[in-house]
Amino acid sequence: MLPGRLPHSALWTAALLLWLGMETLGHIRQKNLHTIINYIMRFQVQYSFAVSLSRTYCDNPSGLKQELRKNELMRLWAAINRKGGLYDPKEGHIVAAQVNPLDRGAEHSEWRLLWGQQQSPVQKLLARTYNSSSCLIFFTLNSPCVTTCLQENGPYNILKMVSDTFLNISNDYKAFVFQKIYWRDWENEMPQSLLDAWHQLKNVPLLRCDNNGCRDCSGNDPNTNRCLARM
Template structure:
């Protein structure tokens, strides 16, 4: 008689336990419950109405859409996206409507050297007014929601991520994203802002952003930027 392994009810056989890590390695890449393929679809769809200049947008969607891309009716309407494009085509453009699922901004030039970056314009609030992102969340966000913040160029180390800078967005990003489940939020950029930084210095700056996963979505795919080693971080440009 041939004897096989004794199986205890409710317990996985040893061979299954050995195979589990291998199987996990081949699961589709996700960040929490946001499917990266779906994330690329969302970014690509909105970018069809974007501009060929630095701009940012924040979009509030249903959790189901962030998981598997359905239903499509959860996306911002075509009318909203066309209105966004019209606003962004203006100098210093800002799209901050009273309704809808999306807000967006371009850079605002204050003088020859000073400017309000697009990320800061969407996240900044003061005692007299809420930020566009705060207003977006107030009218759309609930227990079954997902928030994506996109910026064309990665937030720059010299202004957006400068720890003592006037236009620092680090705390504002944390304030906006901290209350949201880690499975349903993402901070996304498409290309790296050219600052001439060494790869490790660039990663150190990016990792000042807390309370939200950072990803890069370009023509290839969407990928996680959390690795601290520049040799294995897939978000860096490779020479």
């Protein structure tokens, strides 16, 4: 082999990775993730859902309706269409929650799905489906808020629960997804502080999926991180 020349196998691997693009590295392929999210999404009020799928459908979601049937989605939509709605069935592949208003403040939808240790809706979902072999996607319409969900010492923070939930699932088969930036955070937080808050979510790739597709939010530079674009 000539100095400075790569072997053919290395060149082939590099070309393959270039062709596949960064969207395949470290999380569910973004095109597939976008397809799955669009199949489930319905509402534009703040709500969250977690879906546990066979990894087959995250690799190729063309047959997704066989795993996640329309009648299951219709039951979910009916439950979430009510104020403070919670969808936490004893069977099936998905759980969901709206915000639950309280006399003072509210239980945010993300917290409602993750709280409760082994009895949380998401842990029960994993237990009845694929456990650590799941393809687990957690979606929330608005980005988790800085002052409640991502406040490390706050009573309703989700940081440890997210980390524990996703710890044992392969990085290629998990995602924490939001569609919009929460408007209060957009108005009150500097871009860098917003990124720093998001990056406290451990053991799961954070992505933003909207009409323009899905984008990886892991970059540290607020000038180049495409998740910070305003819709």
